[in-house]
Amino acid sequence: MDSVTGMDSGISGGSGSGGGIGIGAIDDDQMFMQGMAAWIGGTGDLRLAATAATVEEYLAAAPEPGIVTLDLHLHNGSDPVANVAALVGAGHQVIVVTVVRDQAYITATTEAGAAAYLTKNNNLDALAEVVRALHRGDLPTTPEHAFWLSRDDRPTRPRLSPRESEILRAVGEGMLHETIGRRLGIGTSTVRSHLKSVRAKYAAVGRDIKHPAHYRDRVREDDLSRERLDPNP
Amino acid sequence: MVVRALAWLRAAQFALWLWLPVLDGPGRYPPQVFVCYVLAALWSALFFGVGIRQHALTPPWLTADVVLAVAYAVVVSRSYPAVAAASITNWVIPPLCGVAVTAAIYAGRLRAVAVGVVVGAWLLGAWPATRTPSVQELFSNAAMMALFAGVAGVTGTLLLRAAREADEAADRAVDAERKEAAATARDAERDHQFTQLHDTVLHTLEGIARGRFDNDPEGARSRCSLDAEFLRGLITSGTDGVPAELGAALSRMVRDHPDRETLKRVNTVFDRLPPDLPPGVVEALTGAAREALNNVAKHARTDEAWLTASAEGAEGDGGAGGGGGVRVTVVDRGVGFDPAARPMGLGVNHSILKRVADAGGRATVTGAPGEGTIVEMTWTP
Numbered sequence: 235m236d237s238v239t240g241m242d243s244g245i246s247g248g249s250g251s252g253g254g255i256g257i258g259a260i261d262d263d264q265m266f267m268q269g270m271a272a273w274i275g276g277t278g279d280l281r282l283a284a285t286a287a288t289v290e291e292y293l294a295a296a297p298e299p300g301i302v303t304l305d306l307h308l309h310n311g312s313d314p315v316a317n318v319a320a321l322v323g324a325g326h327q328v329i330v331v332t333v334v335r336d337q338a339y340i341t342a343t344t345e346a347g348a349a350a351y352l353t354k355n356n357n358l359d360a361l362a363e364v365v366r367a368l369h370r371g372d373l374p375t376t377p378e379h380a381f382w383l384s385r386d387d388r389p390t391r392p393r394l395s396p397r398e399s400e401i402l403r404a405v406g407e408g409m410l411h412e413t414i415g416r417r418l419g420i421g422t423s424t425v426r427s428h429l430k431s432v433r434a435k436y437a438a439v440g441r442d443i444k445h446p447a448h449y450r451d452r453v454r455e456d457d458l459s460r461e462r463l464d465p466n467p
Numbered sequence: 468m469v470v471r472a473l474a475w476l477r478a479a480q481f482a483l484w485l486w487l488p489v490l491d492g493p494g495r496y497p498p499q500v501f502v503c504y505v506l507a508a509l510w511s512a513l514f515f516g517v518g519i520r521q522h523a524l525t526p527p528w529l530t531a532d533v534v535l536a537v538a539y540a541v542v543v544s545r546s547y548p549a550v551a552a553a554s555i556t557n558w559v560i561p562p563l564c565g566v567a568v569t570a571a572i573y574a575g576r577l578r579a580v581a582v583g584v585v586v587g588a589w590l591l592g593a594w595p596a597t598r599t600p601s602v603q604e605l606f607s608n609a610a611m612m613a614l615f616a617g618v619a620g621v622t623g624t625l626l627l628r629a630a631r632e633a634d635e636a637a638d639r640a641v642d643a644e645r646k647e648a649a650a651t652a653r654d655a656e657r658d659h660q661f662t663q664l665h666d667t668v669l670h671t672l673e674g675i676a677r678g679r680f681d682n683d684p685e686g687a688r689s690r691c692s693l694d695a696e697f698l699r700g701l702i703t704s705g706t707d708g709v710p711a712e713l714g715a716a717l718s719r720m721v722r723d724h725p726d727r728e729t730l731k732r733v734n735t736v737f738d739r740l741p742p743d744l745p746p747g748v749v750e751a752l753t754g755a756a757r758e759a760l761n762n763v764a765k766h767a768r769t770d771e772a773w774l775t776a777s778a779e780g781a782e783g784d785g786g787a788g789g790g791g792g793v794r795v796t797v798v799d800r801g802v803g804f805d806p807a808a809r810p811m812g813l814g815v816n817h818s819i820l821k822r823v824a825d826a827g828g829r830a831t832v833t834g835a836p837g838e839g840t841i842v843e844m845t846w847t848p
Contacts, residue, residue, distance in 0.1 A: 335703050335736065355696065357732065377773060378736060385738045385777060408734060408773025408798035413838045 255369045256283030258302040258326070260292050260317075262309050266354065270303075273358045280365060289317045299325030301368050303361070305354070306332040306339055315342045319440075322347035327368050329361070340382040341391070344433070345440035351379040375429045381406030383432065392435035401428045469626055470524060473569050474515035480561030481508045487556055497546045503539045504558055510535055511562070524573045533581050536566040537588040544592030553596035553605035560608050563589055567616035572623030582616040656712070660701075663715055667722060668694045696735060697722045704737040704776070711740035713793065716753040717776055724757065726764035732771040733760065739778050741791050748846050751826035752776075752795050758818035759797035759832075759842040767801025767840060779845060792847030800839040819844075 257280060261267050267285060274282045283300065286292035288310050292302070302321055306314045321328045327349040332339070340351055350364045350373075360376065367374040375383075384402040394402070397418075404414045411425045418425075484504070488496065514532055518524045536559075543559050544552045551557065563585055570581035586609050596605045671690045674680060680687035697718045704714020714737045721733045756774060763772045779794040815832050819842060823830035828846035 335699065337738070353699070355692070355699075377734065381736050381738070381775060406736075407775050407796040407841075408800070409841060410800050410838055413835070413841065416835060416838065417833075 254279045254281045255365055256281045256300055257365055258282075258284040258286075258292065258297055258300060260286050260289055260302060260308070260321075261305040261331075262287040263305065266305075270358065277362055280362060288312065289320055293320065293324055300327070301329065301349075301365055302326045303329045303331055304348075306330050306336070306343065307334075314339050315346050318343045318346040318348050329364055329368070331361075335378070335382065337382045337385060340379065341386050341388065341436075344379070344383065344436045347437055347440050350374050350376060351382075352376055353378055373430060373433055375402075375405060375433065377406055377408050380429075383436070390439075392432075392439050394432060394435065398428050398432050401425055402432055405429065469572065469623060469630075470515065470518045470522070473565070473572070474519065476568070477511050477515065477562065477565040480565045481511065481558075483561050484558035487558070499546050500543055500558070503543045507535065507539050507559075507562060511565075524569065526574075529570060529574055529581070532566055533570055533584055536563055536585055540585075540588040541592040544589070545595070549595035550599040550601055552593040553599075553601045553608060555604075557593065559589070559592070560612075564612050564615050567612050568619040568623075571616040571620030572627070578616075578620055582613060582620075585616075586612050660710060660715065663701075663719060667697055667719070693722050693727070696733070700735050700737055704740050711737075711742050711744075712746075713737075713740045713744055713749045713752060713776060713795075716749050717756060717774065717795070720753050720757050721760070721774060724760055726761060729764040730760060730770060730772060733774055734771070735774045737776045740776055741778055741793055743791070744793065744846075745826075748793075748826045748828065751822050751828065752793070752844055752846065755819045755822050755830060755842075755844055756795055756797055758815075758822075759840075762815065762840065763797070763799045763801065766804070767799045769799050769801035769839070771799065773798040779847070790847060792845065795844045797842040798839060803834040803836050803838045803840055805836050806834065 257274070259267060259270060259282060261270075271282050271285075274280045284292065284295060284297045286295070288308060289304070289312065304317060304321065308314075308317070318328050318330065328343075328347070329350045329352060330340070330343050330348045331352050331354045333354050335353060344351070349368055352361055352364060364374050364376060380402050384399060384406045400418070401414055404417070405411075409417075411422045415422045415425050481504075488501075510532075514524075514528060517528065540559050540563055544557055547557055567582045567585040570585065571578045574581040589612060590605070590609055593605050593608075596602055671694050674690070675687055680690070700714055700718030700721070701710040704711045704718070717737070718735065721735055724730065724733070727733075760772060760774070763769065774795075774797050776793060776795045779790065779792040819832060820830050823844050823846070826846065828844055830842065830844040832840065832842050834840040
């Protein structure tokens with residue numbers, strides 16, 4: 235899968251099941267892509283609309299804006315945050331998937347406007363849930379995403395209210411929104427609006443960053459004290 | 468050591484004169500001679516008392532010692548009849564020697580000045596003796612003071628330097644020993660980590676390479692997925708690339724948990740755990756987390772759980788705390804329980820709450836019907 239293979243061209247006008255939610259995938263791990271293609275075929279309501287090995291290839295095919303999964307560390311050495319920014323700039327909703335959890339990139343891609351974050355641990359059910367939530371118009375914050383945002387201690391992080399931090403941590407620890415609401419004595423919808431507000435604060439940081447290179451500087455600065463696996467050894 | 472010796476010397480110098488009034492009768496000397504003697508002796512006791520306690524004679528105290536010596540040298544010597552002022556009956560001679568010696572050893576760059584001032588004070592005080600036959604004694608005593616001070620200065624400096632070098636050598640030895648111990652501990656931890664990797668990931672890979680899973684792709688998949696999760700846990704658990712012991716222990720516990728048939732998915736995330744938790748704490752938290760997962764498998768009617776562990780500092784700091792504490796949670800989204808209706812089982816009470824409390828931490832188990840169960844454990848040093 236070295237080039238954009240239009241399994242279906244574009245997002246709309248799907249085959250067979252009368253549409254369904256079309257998703258794009260950018261990944262250079264063939265095994266993962268094959269597994270994902272097979273699994274998506276079995277879901278019934280999802281459809282693999284387009285795939286590519288790099289962001290440039292994907293955007294060159296000019297697919298309609300839609301939901302895209304992106305492997306954070308592609309082997310062509312492209313900058314993960316710039317990749318996210320390019321896709322978001324073209325109107326896509328980006329689901330970031332990583333093999334290794336890497337807080338510096340999780341926070342930076344969130345600022346760059348990534349819609350959701352998941353670990354590549356073959357939990358494709360979780361991916362389906364995220365895709366469906368995005369399709370409904372929600373902005374899902376997965377437990378892992380919440381965990382790493384709640385552990386964000388960069389000096390440049392957005393200022394969260396104590397309540398927002400508390401909710402973020404509880405989501406990160408795997409609690410249901412209902413449980414969090416009951417523990418804090420607030421409604422489930424209030425929990426959700428707090429999460430939305432957290433994401434809005436991160437996105438606001440990203441909007442102030444005009445040049446993709448600035449993301450790189452941020453990641454590097456934030457990461458100086460942290461040992462990290464080299465994504466492109 | 469040197470301060471103590473000087474203190475004894477000074478004491479002896481004052482004691483030398485005690486027999487004179489006894490021998491000659493107290494009426495022979497004017498009262499200021501006695502008053503100054505007592506005051507000077509008391510001062511010397513204070514001076515050396517503080518010096519011994521602080522293991523040093525500091526510049527302000529040395530200055531005071533010299534200034535007072537000048538004062539009593541002049542006052543006392545002038546109180547004697549001119550002919551006796553430069554003789555051994557004048558009690559200031561031995562203490563002035565002591566002051567000069569002390570200053571010569573401790574006054575650093577000012578030692579020559581200090582000794583000069585003391586000898587000068589002696590000459591000034593006893594100068595009337597130049598008109599008497601004891602003029603020789605005046606200059607011989609002055610020469611003796613200067614000579615003693617000179618010899619003491621050289622010897623004392625050598626002694627102090629030797630002592631300092633010995634101290635530095637001892638410090639270096641202790642430091643080297645500490646580094647050695649740290650290196651040994653690091654090696655032990657590395658060996659431990661290698662063993663962990665060998666028993667898990669390598670074992671699985673070798674099994675696949677030898678064809679052990681050829682007819683069992685499902686088995687291979689689940690083993691690989693367990694090992695991948697284990698590696699992820701190791702990678703994110705520590706700082707500077709060295710996995711924290713608690714992260715390694717929890718990762719291993721999750722991988723080898725006996726209920727993994729039921730509990731297919733344990734979402735595990737760690738963040739920068741403290742590297743130096745006491746072994747008892749690591750054991751208690753890991754054991755309690757294992758028991759919490761047992762409970763999920765037995766009662767929650769779900770195949771998924773969340774295990775998180777992160778460094779925690781002061782209460783409510785929200786972010787990554789640097790206080791050396793840790794927070795571990797086990798959460799599921801299963802059937803939950805009604806805390807009012809069902810008292811804690813023995814397993815929860817004994818294997819989670821008590822175990823963590825015994826290790827000095829705190830644990831709570833909360834839940835509600837239909838909302839799963841939440842086990843929260845914290846430990847702070």
